[in-house]
Amino acid sequence: MLQLENEIAQKPKHCIGLFGYGTVGKAVYDVIQKTPGLQACIQKIGIKDTGKKRNIQDDIFTTDAFEILNNSCINIIVELIDDADVAYKIVKAALLQGKAVVTANKKMIAAHFNELCQLQKQTGTPLLYEGACCASIPIIRNLEEYYDTDLLLKIRGIINGSTNFILSRMEKEGLEFTEALLQAQQLGFAENNPALDIDGHDAANKLSILLAHAFGCVIKPETILYSGISKINGEDLRCASQRKQKIKLIAHAQKLKNGKLATYVLPQFITKEDELAGVHDEFNGLITESHYADRHFFKGKGAGALPTAAAVLSDIAALRYGYKYEYKKIDAQKNIKLSNDYYLKVYVSADVFSKINCQAFEYIEEYQNQYGYGAVTGVIHAEKLLEDTWWKQSGVSLIACPEAITQEADYKKISRRSLELAGIT
Numbered sequence: 379m380l381q382l383e384n385e386i387a388q389k390p391k392h393c394i395g396l397f398g399y400g401t402v403g404k405a406v407y408d409v410i411q412k413t414p415g416l417q418a419c420i421q422k423i424g425i426k427d428t429g430k431k432r433n434i435q436d437d438i439f440t441t442d443a444f445e446i447l448n449n450s451c452i453n454i455i456v457e458l459i460d461d462a463d464v465a466y467k468i469v470k471a472a473l474l475q476g477k478a479v480v481t482a483n484k485k486m487i488a489a490h491f492n493e494l495c496q497l498q499k500q501t502g503t504p505l506l507y508e509g510a511c512c513a514s515i516p517i518i519r520n521l522e523e524y525y526d527t528d529l530l531l532k533i534r535g536i537i538n539g540s541t542n543f544i545l546s547r548m549e550k551e552g553l554e555f556t557e558a559l560l561q562a563q564q565l566g567f568a569e570n571n572p573a574l575d576i577d578g579h580d581a582a583n584k585l586s587i588l589l590a591h592a593f594g595c596v597i598k599p600e601t602i603l604y605s606g607i608s609k610i611n612g613e614d615l616r617c618a619s620q621r622k623q624k625i626k627l628i629a630h631a632q633k634l635k636n637g638k639l640a641t642y643v644l645p646q647f648i649t650k651e652d653e654l655a656g657v658h659d660e661f662n663g664l665i666t667e668s669h670y671a672d673r674h675f676f677k678g679k680g681a682g683a684l685p686t687a688a689a690v691l692s693d694i695a696a697l698r699y700g701y702k703y704e705y706k707k708i709d710a711q712k713n714i715k716l717s718n719d720y721y722l723k724v725y726v727s728a729d730v731f732s733k734i735n736c737q738a739f740e741y742i743e744e745y746q747n748q749y750g751y752g753a754v755t756g757v758i759h760a761e762k763l764l765e766d767t768w769w770k771q772s773g774v775s776l777i778a779c780p781e782a783i784t785q786e787a788d789y790k791k792i793s794r795r796s797l798e799l800a801g802i803t
């Protein structure tokens with residue numbers, strides 16, 4: 379035992395070059411100071427703005443990335459900046475120099491997934507990014523390691539903390555959307571560019587990373603059918619409440635009968651019995667379904683300084699025992715493809731009924747057309763949603779119904795004639 383402790387003590391310290399001293403960077407700096415057992419020290423911190431007042435000694439900061447990247451004492455780069463393009467250049471340069479990298483930058487990872495895998499193979503140097511998906515929930519390592527033999531059939535969850543915070547505040551306190559967004563920004567949950575969160579880009583980026591680790595499916599986030607929560611209005615929330623349901627931004631991926639993957643990120647009505655209905659504020663929740671284990675439910679803080687810092691810290695610790703992602707499923711499941719050949723049951727509301735393209739539906743179950751305001755519940759083909767833009771225009775909000783996916787148009791088709799008689803064509 380004593381010998382092992384001595385061996386650990388003799389191992390070289392993690393000498394870290396940190397990029398970014400914002401919400402997460404500062405928290406990582408603090409938790410590293412409070413975790414001596416990690417044997418890690420932060421040698422230099424890369425920032426952008428020299429005019430900002432910082433709470434630690436000035437000489438640790440630099441605006442010259444190469445002062446960090448070319449420092450041979452530094453063996454780990456922790457990248458926590460909010461600029462995905464610069465972040466990619468830093469991460470690439472670090473890996474090429476044989477420096478291990480920890481990052482939480484989902485936009486950068488999603489945009490360059492293939493190149494980053496290639497760089498890790500080429501250099502044999504690890505890149506870890508647990509903090510990039512669901513912050514404090516240890517989901518990537520679980521998807522990578524645990525579901526290696528018991529293969530996954532489905533993952534679905536709430537994977538963006540700020541939109542969940544906004545929806546929770548709108549529902550519980552009756553806040554307006556903009557007020558709730560401001561609170562999320564003040565608490566450090568939201569991205570600097572709020573569109574990344576509220577328009578669903580962030581969740582699509584995270585889902586694309588999760589798909590690679592869960593199913594070995596590598597795709598660009600823009601190929602996913604996705605939208606955000608910015609058009610959810612008071613009427614939608616009232617409709618949810620009447621149905622005794624909640625609205626959450628849900629990321630969903632499931633294997634279809636043909637072996638392909640159906641995926642989406644959409645606001646969705648959630649029944650009270652669904653575990654995800656109990657995921658509030660900045661929390662995230664993810665449900666996995668696999669062949670033998672059946673269902674697992676992960677829940678934890680999905681945004682914020684300390685929860686994200688916890689994931690970064692865990693990655694730094696994992697580097698100590700040489701951990702790296704093996705991406706085995708990507709190699710094994712070369713043919714797994716995304717499919718948009720499935721149907722979704724959705725609820726669409728609009729400030730002007732004519733904005734709803736009723737012709738796009740396979741089947742309309744219910745509709746409402748009063749004083750110009752309108753709403754339609756029906757079944758629509760996913761490909762049509764991907765191709766069309768009518769449901770993305772201002773004043774139109776689309777929410778998936780619970781259990782939204784179906785593969786066959788097994789809904790009774792309403793004849794166009796009856797739609798005409800109802801005056802909604």
Ligand SMILES: NC(=O)c1ccc[n+]([C@@H]2O[C@H](COP(=O)([O-])OP(=O)(O)OC[C@H]3O[C@@H](n4cnc5c(N)ncnc54)[C@H](OP(=O)(O)O)[C@@H]3O)[C@@H](O)[C@H]2O)c1
Pocket residue numbers: 397398399400401402403424425426427428430458459460461464482483484485509510513566567568569570680681682683686
């Ligand atoms: N906040 C969260 O809850 C959360 C959760 C999970 C993942 N993340 C990810 O973590 C990363 C950091 O997020 P954050 O919330 O900490 O952002 P933030 O508070 O806006 O901080 C960004 C930091 O990056 C620095 N920076 C920007 N451009 C730079 C450049 N070209 N060179 C050097 N430094 C640069 C800024 O420097 P200055 O200080 O000089 O301006 C600042 O210190 C992002 O990728 C984000 O997506 C955040």
